[in-house]
Amino acid sequence: MRNIFIWVGISLGALLVIAFVALSVMAGGPKDALYMVRYALPHMHRGNLRVGDSAPDARIYALDGAETFHIRERTGAKPLVVVFGSFT
């Protein structure tokens, strides 16, 4: 019985090592794998918007920071392609 627990533990450990190595390869290195777990994983299942849902509105700043507009103001006449992203 004791041997079973030992082998289960070894197997789980090996799986974790394999998973971490795979994540490291995908992310670009062990440090990036840890950052991926910290920063990206919590976001992976965020949001519940589906096709057909009403598009949420949000206030957006113009590049000068002085003016604002709403996403909804940009919709209506044509389909609106929205690209979210950052510099880095």
Add this chain to the structure above:
Amino acid sequence: MQIFDDYKDHADFLTVYVREAHPTDEWQMKSNVKDDVCYAQPRNLSDRLAIANDFIKRFKYPLPFGVDDMKNAANDAYAAWPERLYIIDENGKIAYRGGMGPFHYHPAEVRAWLATRYGEVKHPEVKTEEKKS
């Protein structure tokens, strides 16, 4: 951005700058250093606007552009971070929801949606220089 050039007569475009994906004080990547794109996560709107303006200038970015507020309202509403694509139809409904970038960020899917509606825009193939015999 080729899709913008191809379909700007049929669709409107809007780029929304959201919180940084790989700032120096969080998850900075080697490629950020290599490409000289090193910014700390903005803590106020003026810092966020400054980075957005740097981006526009560096790439001469042609699309209409806006910046999310410091409460990250647009980011939260659209689960936008780090990058994501949407199409909102004329009735204000989500017509296309892209996956979370970078692994599921596929502009080709946006192009396909637009092509289905407005027709495919073909570009001449770039001919490679023929080998001299």
